[in-house]
Amino acid sequence: RVLCATGIVAGLIAFFWKDPFIPENLSGARVLLTGASAGIGEQMAYHYARFGAEIVLTARREAVLQKVRTLSTCLQCSTKTTPHSNSCSTSPVTGYHMDMSVPYVGGLDYLVLNHIGMTHFQMWTGDVEYTRWLMQVNFFSYVALTTAALPTLEKNRGSLVIVSSLTGKIPTPFTTSYSATKFALDGFFSSLRHELIMQKRNVSVTLCILGLIDTDTALQNTRGKVHISASPAPEAALAIIRGGATRVQEVFYPWWLQQVCCLWVLFPTNRGQVLRSYYNYSSP
């Protein structure tokens, strides 16, 4: 009887629940996507292309970016690229970035910030300069690009989509600097979201919390060091796009990461020990 009742409830939910994500709404949407030459960014480019968005893709490696552009264009959409020769660690580059990109598409509906600088998955070595540099690439460039884009986004009731990580909610081993940059994103953009709402400025802010995803760089970095299986990049990319399009505040991918975050807060005792059991480390 319990099974039958559960089945009926599930059936009713499935019948009445309407998926708020309408892919057609992305047709013609103007998107600026950073870190689009590889990994999750590349997969987002293909999804946006399939949905008919007008995308501007950015990354440093022009040849690789062109390959992504060609594949996206095959999916029937107007794709443009603005490669930048420098790293996002220098702020003039981000200004240049926005100046070049917005006129390209005649406005902006989505700013999707996804790029990251080279990440070491290892014990803290004391390299303060590296942390400073990573903070520039992973955090300050996000702030600079957002500042430059906000007026245009506001005009179009647009969306800011920030790609973050579980390590931006829960500190994990081997990610000292990276985790710091992702916590910084949560602090800045969750505060900014409050302010935009208080000022009745219609720009949504979506923070995306991802677990381990099977991109080349992530798999290379974590090989032999973690007992966690990676989720597929195309699915992660779609979850981010859905979240941005439906203007939700936070996206968790895979979905159960939200429960993990709740458990982390609810059970402070021994949680660190459980977490560390997923990581491999033998003292020298």
Ligand code: NDP
């Ligand atoms: P990748 O390493 O596959 O891609 C990173 C992108 O950033 C590339 O397009 C790269 O292009 C660009 N990039 C690299 N260095 C710089 C730089 N100095 N300045 C500007 N752009 C740069 O990353 P993922 O796809 O794995 O990650 C994408 C996002 O997802 C990141 O925000 C990451 O934190 C998040 N995430 C990923 C997880 C994973 O397991 N993969 C887990 C949790 C979060 P180019 O070199 O051409 O510039």
